[in-house]
Amino acid sequence: MSDQALHADTLIHPDWIVPVVPQGVVLDGYSLAITGDRISALLPRAQTGAIEADTVLELPGQVLLPGLINSHGHAGMSLLRGYADDKPLMPWLEEFIWPAEGAHVSEAFVADGTELAIAEMIRAGTTTFSDMYFFPDIAARTAQTAGMRCQITFPVFDFPTAWAKNADEYISKGLAVRDDFKHSTLVRVVFGPHAPYTVSAENLAKVATLAAELDVEIHIHLHETAGEVLQAVEQNGERPLDSLHRLGLIGPRTQCVHMTDLGDQDIALLAGAGAHVVHCPQSNMKLASGVCPVSKLMDKGINVALGTDSAASNNNLNLFIEMQAAALLAKVSSMDATRLAASDALAMATINGARAMGIADQLGSLETGKLADVIAVDLSGPELQPVYNPLSQLVYACNGSQVSHSWVAGRAVMQNRELTTIDIDAVRERSENWRNRIEEGRP
């Protein structure tokens, strides 16, 4: 802070600030100022006298932290939440999800499902989400309208769906969406080839070439189950990760989602390539897909982000519960209670997501000059008493319902748990209409 007066749109006085960078730090008695879309100051409350703020917010008993980053999901699928449970991955997809999608997915479905997902995510502290679904232009527009930050990964498949008829069309339409949103400060559009088993080597190579040329991220489902890996080895004589690497698809702009089946050679390859892993523990558990060895990945310096996957396989988009699940699963699966400590889990759900998306210089921590994507969490409820360490409460005791305020790029998208950009009653009504139509067509 210089001695000069600073103008701020909003000056917030919480009890604590968890900036995430540096990791593990809890600032007691600090304040945060937002000017425009940026964090303009982070300083001891006693030093805020020189700040002239339009709005001053006192948040006793609350903690400020960076908005959470949901690094993998399919927002439109929220309309299929609970449509089919307790099934393994492939029957769940082939007998329930894909037929329902085939019958119903449309621009309206994606708009309504995405808005529902955004409403849920904001209420549980997410301010940035990654999305892979049909009609990515609609998802992008819905997020933009809601004031929500997102990485839209446009899908690429070999086969036709409601959105495109072949890989070339997915790519050309996707790049057109990227072009449409190139000036958006909220929406980034990147490549989302679905998986090695749904996109041919030839088409994956095209994606690799274009992504390298344009310097754009690639987001792909990979090694979700041991069965997927086994089948690929039988068909192609190599593991999917090796195939993708050979095709030039594995590098520092690649986000590999799921990764439950990983041997030491896979981990060495990922580390060498500087690729990112997106861990989706609850979806992997619910579908009995397996467990991503996050402790081993972290030991090798691989960046691991956190995602909920869709509400159809989770069945919520709540990153607080996902952080808890990630920490607990890492401990029990490695039989080491010291693994994935609270601060590691919080990093996964914030700065690591920003790193995977290539925007960690702008996002993922509370630092002066970074984008003002900030949430406030109320730790005053009995379920969070007493507070020895706010970081521990955030990861091990919060359930997301304690998020009180949320700002994206400095704009308040939730105030005292009221959404400012979404009409929840309308969202609920449209969701009910979709349920009725989808239930009528249930096979």
Place this chain on the structure above:
Amino acid sequence: MSDQALHADTLIHPDWIVPVVPQGVVLDGYSLAITGDRISALLPRAQTGAIEADTVLELPGQVLLPGLINSHGHAGMSLLRGYADDKPLMPWLEEFIWPAEGAHVSEAFVADGTELAIAEMIRAGTTTFSDMYFFPDIAARTAQTAGMRCQITFPVFDFPTAWAKNADEYISKGLAVRDDFKHSTLVRVVFGPHAPYTVSAENLAKVATLAAELDVEIHIHLHETAGEVLQAVEQNGERPLDSLHRLGLIGPRTQCVHMTDLGDQDIALLAGAGAHVVHCPQSNMKLASGVCPVSKLMDKGINVALGTDSAASNNNLNLFIEMQAAALLAKVSSMDATRLAASDALAMATINGARAMGIADQLGSLETGKLADVIAVDLSGPELQPVYNPLSQLVYACNGSQVSHSWVAGRAVMQNRELTTIDIDAVRERSENWRNRIEEGRP
């Protein structure tokens, strides 16, 4: 329903009722009446005309279900929530928890910690909890005052603590507490020998004899880690379960808590004896203790109940999140997504707990004549839309914050999320005072 008019204290019209018995059923358009401490009617709304009710409650968008039963915990330890994280079981106990307890546990600590725990539990849908802690008389009185149902398991150790000096004194004081509460309709007092490694064979045999004579339940930590079992085998030449069985401690009144290390011979023994298992998935994961093989237990017909363990090792007392964790962990640990379906997880957190406590004829499901321990859960939030099946939403999408009302023995202990028997501000203030004192003495 006869044609005669029925007087009810409360008549509730939700959208759905999940009675738990029969398992998997969702009643659409049914109503529930409470008269005194009992459920006096459960019938289609169209047939409620003959019921004269003092209070009629319309709960659109909500589901009624039995209050949840938390079958294992240490309520007083809520004051140590987040005091020490990311440690394995024995260092966590020996370096942090036991020293803090040694310095601070007193009647006031137990009263304040138990009230904090009850406030948290009611807000997340629990209406009955099992407790094992020092000063069980204080815990019992605190629950009675709060109108909360509980099974108080008085502790037995070989060594002195703040409450008693040796096993005989623990037992005699415990039985005196049992006598004090013998007319209570809310509080049941049973034996709580801590664990095979803290109570000698001689004292365990005493407990077995007395429990058989008095026909009282026994609640014991057992096979929490593989290390515990290995150490016992090295010291005694047999597995702890075998030792307890030889001492007459394993039978249909026995609640075996944790049970992560179980071979086929252990499972056969439990099944043959008709003993109950209390599964604490989140605590077992957080302390990296292991995974209780609940699917195998259920296949052998063993009754499995659900517990949170204490807020010091969880770090919440939220059975909604615990149900979710139990279901997801069962699926991934058996690599079978069909295991522990939503209705199984809900049974674990309700009727199975009542079975373990020997009171399933009175509790654990919504049936006419049973005790009116009932909760209402609001499914109208965006995180629960759309509702294909309320049962799926309860287990896979709720986080506990949606519980709107709670009745214990017909008395409303929470209405529209406001606790009626506990002053939350006072609880918070006392919790903060304890934190300050405990932090001052931190080693």
